[in-house]
Amino acid sequence: MRIVSNLMDTLFNPSSVAVIGASLNPNKLGYSILKNILDYGFEGKIFPVNIKYDNILGHKVYRSILDIEEIIDDAIIVIPANIVNKVVRECAQAHVKNAIIISSGFKESGEGGRIREEELINIAKEGNLRIVGPNSLGIISSKNKLNATFASEQSAPLLGNIYLLSQSGAVATSMLDWARENNIGFSRFVSIGNKADFSENDFIEDTKEGEIVAIYLESLKDGKILRKIAEKITQKNPIVVLMPGKSKKIGSIMMSHSGSMATDHILLSTLFKQTGMIEVDSLEKMFNVIKTLSFSNTLPKGNKTAIITNAGGPAVITTDTLMQENMELASLEDETQNNLKKILPEQSNVHNPIDLIGDAQEDRYSNAIKIIGKDKNVDNIIVILTPQITTQVEKTAESISKLSKEINKNIFVSFIGGYSVQKGIQILDQARIPNFPFPEQAVYTIHKLYKYTQYKENAKEENIEQPQDTTRSNTILEIFQHFKDTKVLDPYSADSILKNVGIPTPQVIQIKSLEEANNASQKIGYPVVMKLSSEKILHKSDVNAVITDINNYNELEYAYKIIYSSLQKINDNNASIIIQKQILGGVNVIVGMVKHANIGNLILFGMGGVYTQLFKDISTRLSPISKRNVLQMINETKASYLLRGYRGDKPKDIDKLVDLIITVSNISQEYPEISQIDINPAIILNKGSGIYCVDSKIILE
């Protein structure tokens, strides 16, 4: 008896599979899939289905899924697109549990295909049948000896712990092929295809103990669900993700100041970072990170790295890369240095990087590794070997392999060269020692993994800030009502909303004449700012709609003339002129929020004013956020230097800035009507003196 705990388990561990479209022609995918299933040693029952044949590869062929008397767990469908839906309907009728649809000609191929896929989804729902694909390369479950893909025979995976999800069949075949050569094994593989039903979210949620998730993605099914799932999974399993498409500026999703910055790419990177997914930006880096995770059971405990080398040059390059990645070159303990002195030639360097000198043989490498292995200041060891005439490539590889199991550090190896080092690399691969053609790649990999270690540690003590008072303000709802058609709030109304939720804004008075302006300015006190308040002006600085530094009545009169003439030009009956207290001093920052239907509410922070756009010095998180997240956000920007007190300047009121960012995050949760908030500038005064949000824009959904 076999106990099936859930649908996914049946998918990966079926008792019976049908190959609908199995073929006798070795050039057809229907042949390759059946052959792969047989060759990989599947132990369940196999039912080829094809109207044309009686027997394929020694198996009786059925004319239809309906002719099979047993209940089929997985049906692999590899037939022309135009008959897929008909066959899937038959599968539902036959109580097939999962259909893995290899056939293309669906959503990816235009309008006709899109309609076909819609229909397919409905058939599956009604028939209570789950679908992988369509347009999938298939699935593999190494443990269960199931290879239901058309990947070429020579790249059939070894058994291992990589759980590979790929939205591109081609990337997957390259990875399987590369992995085989590098002695890397897989637990499972799914080519998710068009994800009409099962998506990356379902598969990630199904991650099993000890699996390393590797994902190549081209789109997200649902970013909000992914966030919840990934946050949970990354506590135990690493998730490595490669999602290209940075260059596709899918369009700026924020119309106001922060402008073209908040593209989808920023949203995605924020999502990955905040959920602890390990994002890589090239295939090469993906391969290196996966190889390391697959080979090594332990993540780097810290970033303090020692370099052992028989060549100065590559050590310098490696040190450079360490510094660029903000990692630490370990300072060796005195005892370590003394012990190194005993075993190394006189002219060797006993500081880090440790240069064993060009004539180093296996013993010098071994001794150095043993000594460094005991140093408490070292977390990681990078061992570099260049093929000198006396170098013992294979013997050294063997020793490193042996020692890596004996010492309590992460070892990363780079044998640099061609023919002369090949056999050494094979030994390292066999012993599952992370190794790289160039030491720079080792550094990059350690950095990525160490950041994941840090994420896991921090995530334990995360306290997400959520709105405490969940009663929604009537004043705010009335303002929403008033702008429900035009969507863009005028500055006066945006200000009112901020005031209502307790965000400090400077005193402001609406005026209708120069006389009223004078009275307002006297009341508020010079210097003042005069603004045109209209929902029609977003970039006010472009149209003479803001005049600052008004110091006296003469300047006020001059300002009024200009603003009044702008007022007449813009043709907006609801427009008004406002006088605002001018806030002197402080650091100008931007705090913003952009809502994204698929991924969530993105919170932005950065340097304010003209520099926001020029330097794109912006940090981002998804709401809800923790206080620690907010402090990280601030520290990630150059604005933080100004806030901490730059060049003798007094430190600014960072506490109040943190409150502001959390409040913006909270109102984005409480008032889903809001699509964008853009406070620029918020002026952060000296510590204890608070902050003022001087200019705000709010846009409704």
Added chain:
Amino acid sequence: MRIVSNLMDTLFNPSSVAVIGASLNPNKLGYSILKNILDYGFEGKIFPVNIKYDNILGHKVYRSILDIEEIIDDAIIVIPANIVNKVVRECAQAHVKNAIIISSGFKESGEGGRIREEELINIAKEGNLRIVGPNSLGIISSKNKLNATFASEQSAPLLGNIYLLSQSGAVATSMLDWARENNIGFSRFVSIGNKADFSENDFIEDTKEGEIVAIYLESLKDGKILRKIAEKITQKNPIVVLMPGKSKKIGSIMMSHSGSMATDHILLSTLFKQTGMIEVDSLEKMFNVIKTLSFSNTLPKGNKTAIITNAGGPAVITTDTLMQENMELASLEDETQNNLKKILPEQSNVHNPIDLIGDAQEDRYSNAIKIIGKDKNVDNIIVILTPQITTQVEKTAESISKLSKEINKNIFVSFIGGYSVQKGIQILDQARIPNFPFPEQAVYTIHKLYKYTQYKENAKEENIEQPQDTTRSNTILEIFQHFKDTKVLDPYSADSILKNVGIPTPQVIQIKSLEEANNASQKIGYPVVMKLSSEKILHKSDVNAVITDINNYNELEYAYKIIYSSLQKINDNNASIIIQKQILGGVNVIVGMVKHANIGNLILFGMGGVYTQLFKDISTRLSPISKRNVLQMINETKASYLLRGYRGDKPKDIDKLVDLIITVSNISQEYPEISQIDINPAIILNKGSGIYCVDSKIILE
């Protein structure tokens, strides 16, 4: 008869070589070197020298160089350091032309070694003998069948066009080994070692037609000479350079505003860029660029790149990388698209990237390459292959190899995978088609080579700006005289120098009392700036030494109190207070100059004020510079956006800014007494309204 045109030719093409320290013991370098010379087929005469033996490897052994009756061209010296100088003296006596000193134990090994090396240099000079090394791995001249190194036998180089110079023996052995596996050949190789005599400059100058220079450097012998030599060589031969050490912040060489930015690394990168050297920052990139230059005779003519692929995913990653490197995804001609339609399946994409679909076989690749080969909008083609079940790896590799000779485009190939693509890669290597394990590396390489193409084109029309009037001003020389001990000029004197060379500065009046301040302000007109002028204050904004925006007498009085109290604090008898016209509006920039003894005068430009240091948005060139260089400098910074008129602002007076930068470059040439100039801010007003240098610092050598 053999005609020797110069010393270098003798070095690389000797009639006779002696190996001093030749050995019978296969573990000794003296054995390896002699064996390499014999195995590589050297056709000249070979004289082993060793006091201990009579015969090594079938060659008569001499007890001393003085015992050999012939004149020796190259003596390879591989004996303990403490007897090297004695033996070199004998070599000089025996009229040996070149000594290649393998022995270490010189400058690299501390004070004793340094003294030994000094002595060696003197012996060589007196004896009219040239030296390679010491601490060298040796030299190779493939054409002349000379391998006088101790590199391992299996990495002995193939004949080719790479001219490799390496300051690290280990990097060199790794490169030779890697090159052999990748079918890359060398014309010559020199391990330059400690460069006691011959340095990188001599070897670069000796570059022969058709050679590709590849240099691994750890220090510069003389940057100014390198600039002159490299500028000439790069007109014909590419020079690829890897020089690690970025992380070694050797110390900030500029004490004033521009601060810690102008480190040695910036100087080096500026030198490489301005001389057209192709700088790479990792071994992997070095290898890729060299491989491509070695295989392909033609540089990319442009950056318009087409991608042909059997997989969507890698094409998206490649496009991303193209965009990141500011390269262009080629827009295909209509005719190309029509022709592609004819040969590709219906669902294929006939736009760039051209997706041949997963089942593409050799014919589809060939046809697509032929069609793209005729498109005038395409400069480069990247061909990507992933191993699908129907992919014809070897056949496709053969076709690409054939076609690359027939079409007039640069082809770069990436077969992504492991076992399945290995044979294809071998075919490409044999046919000398640039190919990379990952397509991202192809993009990086094209980018580097295209920048070199651009450099060569621009260099043709380069007009270096040099001082025209070379009479030195007495006023300036007097100021130098006055500050000859303290070195740091006070702002008033710095201003005077700028005025003297025709750089616009705001009107300034020295004052001694509030009354004088009032008179000065009335004369100049409010608003004014009050400054403390003292050589003791470099960061004036840190010590209440500058007050801006003084609008009236009240504010003037208040300012005077503050500045006067600072004046009393600083304890400088030469200090004074100055009143300066306040310049309103404009864009603040920094223009600076830092002199570096080895490399030259570095000219800096960037955004001024507090942002200079915060964003490190600085561009640099070495003086002298061309007008085109200056415009490039400006365009490389974000300040250029502000200068061109940002968000409706008027364009600024870039012409006058260009003049300013050229003037700063020129005075750095005319007045070598100056060590640093730091104008921050220079205010650039609207086009036609000129510029003002508001605050300047000058430091003497």
